[in-house]
Amino acid sequence: MVLFSISATTAGAEKVTFESIILRKNKELHKKYKALKFSCVSSEGTSVWQCMGNEQKIALGDGMIILYQLAAEAAAEIILEIKEQHIIRTLLRDEFDFSGKEESERIIKHCVSLLEKGKGTPNEPWKRRYLMLTKSLQQCLLESSDLNIDGFISFRLQNYGVELREIIEYAVDEFLVDRQYEEFVGLLKYFVYFxxxxxxxxxxxxxxxxxxxxxxxxxxxxxxxxxxxxxxxxxxxxxxxxxxxxxxxxxxxxxxxxxxxxxxxxxxxxxxxxxxxxxxxxxxxxxxxxxxxxxxxxxx
Incomplete structure (x- = not known):
């Protein structure tokens, strides 16, 4: 039987990133659950990660809870690595009044710099978002073993969504201050020129x-x-x-x-x-x- 199925829309390099994350997590899962079978298939812009096996063999104790936690960790990483920038774009478009492409790109670029994972060991802000997502995704899997990441993003962002909105608000404020400064410096430059x-x-x-x-x-x-x-x-x-x-x-x-x-x-x-x-x-x-x-x- 299918113990969990996690899917997400993926395009181009996103498919490669999805499969790379799942490959790393499968190695960890195989060591703990040798009897389970894991598969990762991508087609027509969608990637699906499935786990199959006998539920009764791992249902004792915290077996299923741990399995879903490990699966949720992979799903959280997929969101952070693949989906986070898309979420920022959507929130900026829908909840903030920035229609100009150049303005939006500057704000998004600043948001991305604030959200960077960091080199080597992940930094604290990234780990905080990772843990928030893992907890929420694990709860979703406990409610239903069929998890669509895009659906989760649309309806279950919770605290993670709140943090992203705060980061966007900060980036927008920084952008407005910078723009005001640039306009003022331009005015002074014009005055000095003449x-x-x-x-x-x-x-x-x-x-x-x-x-x-x-x-x-x-x-x-x-x-x-x-x-x-x-x-x-x-x-x-x-x-x-x-x-x-x-x-x-x-x-x-x-x-x-x-x-x-x-x-x-x-x-x-x-x-x-x-x-x-x-x-x-x-x-x-x-x-x-x-x-x-x-x-x-x-x-x-």
């Missing part, structure tokens, strides 16, 4: 982290002018912390050229200056003007 230079040169020394120092062309400290101008007020509203005063001052003095002394062009504050001032910026990794700061901090 602004007439007021001084020939400003040196920006990146001492490390978000710490930036401003100097004029003679390497004298530049007076902070962060309280001037309409764009300064807009920057303040963006809560840009240290970038706030630096960018405000630079926009106020409008240098024809900006020499940015840094060893890390990927830091947020540095990237912001590169975006706003664009072709006015020259990168310096080391020179006599910034040597003292290199020696003081051993980095900029």
């Amino acid at each position: 602004q007439e230079p007021q001084i020939p040169l400003v040196h920006v020394v990146h001492k490390g982290g978000q710490e930036l120092l401003l100097f004029d062309e003679f390497m004298n400290p530049l007076e902070n002018k962060s309280n001037e101008g309409v764009f300064v007020e807009r920057i303040d509203q963006q809560d840009m912390e240290m970038e706030d005063a630096v960018v405000s001052t630079l926009i106020s003095v409008s240098p024809a050229k900006l020499i940015l002394h840094t060893r890390d062009t990927q830091m947020p504050a540095v990237k912001t200056l590169l975006q706003i001032f664009d072709k006015r910026v020259e990168i310096c990794h080391y020179c006599p003007d910034c040597d003292v700061f290199f020696r003081e901090k051993e980095k900029i």
